[in-house]
Amino acid sequence: MLKILLIDDNQEKRRVVTKVALQTDGLQYESFDFASDVMSAKRAISNTRYDLVILDINLPSRADEAVEVGAGIKVLQFIKKNSKAHPPAYLFGLTAYDDGAEAAGREFSSPLWKLIRFSFNDDSWHIPLREALSYLIAARKPPYPNDGLNYHYDLAVFAALPEELDSLLSLDAGWRKFEVPHDSGLYYEGVFSGEAGQLSVVATVAPCMGMPAAGVISSKLISNFRPRYLAVIGICAGVKGEANIGDVLIADPCFDWGSGKWVKDPDGPGVKFLPAAYQWRLDEPLRSVVKRTASAELMETIYRNFHGSKPSSPPKVIVGPMASGGSVLQSTALMNGVQGQHKNLIGLEMETYAVFTAAQYSAEPRPTCISMKSVCDFGDETKTDGHHAYAAFTSAAFLYEYALSNFIRDMN
Numbered sequence: 001m002l003k004i005l006l007i008d009d010n011q012e013k014r015r016v017v018t019k020v021a022l023q024t025d026g027l028q029y030e031s032f033d034f035a036s037d038v039m040s041a042k043r044a045i046s047n048t049r050y051d052l053v054i055l056d057i058n059l060p061s062r063a064d065e066a067v068e069v070g071a072g073i074k075v076l077q078f079i080k081k082n083s084k085a086h087p088p089a090y091l092f093g094l095t096a097y098d099d100g101a102e103a104a105g106r107e108f109s110s111p112l113w114k115l116i117r118f119s120f121n122d123d124s125w126h127i128p129l130r131e132a133l134s135y136l137i138a139a140r141k142p143p144y145p146n147d148g149l150n151y152h153y154d155l156a157v158f159a160a161l162p163e164e165l166d167s168l169l170s171l172d173a174g175w176r177k178f179e180v181p182h183d184s185g186l187y188y189e190g191v192f193s194g195e196a197g198q199l200s201v202v203a204t205v206a207p208c209m210g211m212p213a214a215g216v217i218s219s220k221l222i223s224n225f226r227p228r229y230l231a232v233i234g235i236c237a238g239v240k241g242e243a244n245i246g247d248v249l250i251a252d253p254c255f256d257w258g259s260g261k262w263v264k265d266p267d268g269p270g271v272k273f274l275p276a277a278y279q280w281r282l283d284e285p286l287r288s289v290v291k292r293t294a295s296a297e298l299m300e301t302i303y304r305n306f307h308g309s310k311p312s313s314p315p316k317v318i319v320g321p322m323a324s325g326g327s328v329l330q331s332t333a334l335m336n337g338v339q340g341q342h343k344n345l346i347g348l349e350m351e352t353y354a355v356f357t358a359a360q361y362s363a364e365p366r367p368t369c370i371s372m373k374s375v376c377d378f379g380d381e382t383k384t385d386g387h388h389a390y391a392a393f394t395s396a397a398f399l400y401e402y403a404l405s406n407f408i409r410d411m412n
Contacts, residue, residue: 003049004050005034005050006018006032006034007036007059009059017118042085045085045086047149049147049150052133054092057069057071093116095117096117116129141181143224153200153201154229155227155231156222163389168203175190185204185217190203192400194408206351210326215358219362222362222367228367229403230367232369233372233399234392236322236376238377247374249319250282250320251352253282254352255279255280255323282370299315303394305397310390320347322346330383334379374390375391
């Protein structure tokens with residue numbers, strides 16, 4: 001999504017310019033930020049790298065002062081000379097007055113800066129504005145430049161298996177498939193929409209299961225798209241007695257159950273494993289709203305919306321320790337061994353720890369990470385694939401509702 005700053009103190013002019021700009025295909029109202037004086041404009045440009053700044057030349061220096069001829073030039077000089085400024089990709093000057101045009105003429109020296117005469121009665125300025133916007137939209141393709149401050153997507157979703165991704169793509173988000181230049185991966189872009197607003201979403205699937213692939217693919221998601229949030233969805237093994245088939249398990253903490261050291265067993269002829277379960281914790285604000293989101297009504301709705309083989313009762317949402325490892329387990333003894341590394345373990349899977357690690361070690365701005373995987377088996381000798389579709393669906397459906405309930409509020 002483009003980031004546009006419209007700097008103008010005249011409310012009617014702001015309305016008209018915004019309306020004309022929104023006639024450009026691919027542009028959304030959410031792209032706009034607004035400032036009405038020099039001081040607020042400088043503050044915005046210090047905090048955000050905009051694709052386009054639309055600048056009125058005659059502005060008040062502060063909100064409590066009168067309009068000053070040519071005051072917008074202070075914004076231009078700030079962009080040119082102040083190290084705190086993030087120069088926009090394109091700057092479009094609009095002035096309705098001769099004195100403003102004369103004052104600004106010398107300052108619009110960059111070939112990417114354009115000064116146009118604005119009029120309520122003459123629409124000749126519409127075309128160059130929309131042409132500039134169309135150019136920026138066409139040129140804005142991932143991987144996106146990183147300024148260390150701004151996110152480009154609200155949410156990125158990682159899945160380890162095609163059936164996990166398919167469950168997400170079955171949800172209403174207007175998905176479209178696209179490619180990133182020089183990248184063999186396939187990505188899907190959509191919008192989660194609810195009463196509170198919209199979230200821009202990008203999703204992909206790993207070429208294979210396991211933590212190495214998960215770490216690489218989630219790192220590409222972060223560097224290509226700079227998401228504010230990064231979510232892991234899919235299926236997992238649950239710990240018997242702690243979770244049931246279809247329950248959504250939210251990892252807090254997550255750890256690598258294979259991390260540690262093998263030593264000679266001092267009590268016998270064999271070797272002994274000494275675990276070193278370094279952990280990543282779930283961000284507390286995300287954890288605190290889980291119970292509020294996971295209402296009985298919502299989980300019943302998710303349960304009813306799955307049309308296939310499923311248990312006799314709706315799923316629950318459980319927050320607790322999750323272990324990641326490099327192997328699929330189908331052994332009660334091995335499950336018990338992993339469970340011994342954390343007395344409150346609720347589930348086991350193969351990717352979450354790597355995704356959290358990629359997020360923690362990424363460049364700024366780092367995404368906030370959450371993992372919500374659903375139980376498809378118990379990692380024992382009774383393991384089958386019969387509940388894969390149901391578990392993948394409950395995971396994706398809960399993410400959709402959780403994101404709309406919580407991420408939009410956090411961003412506001």
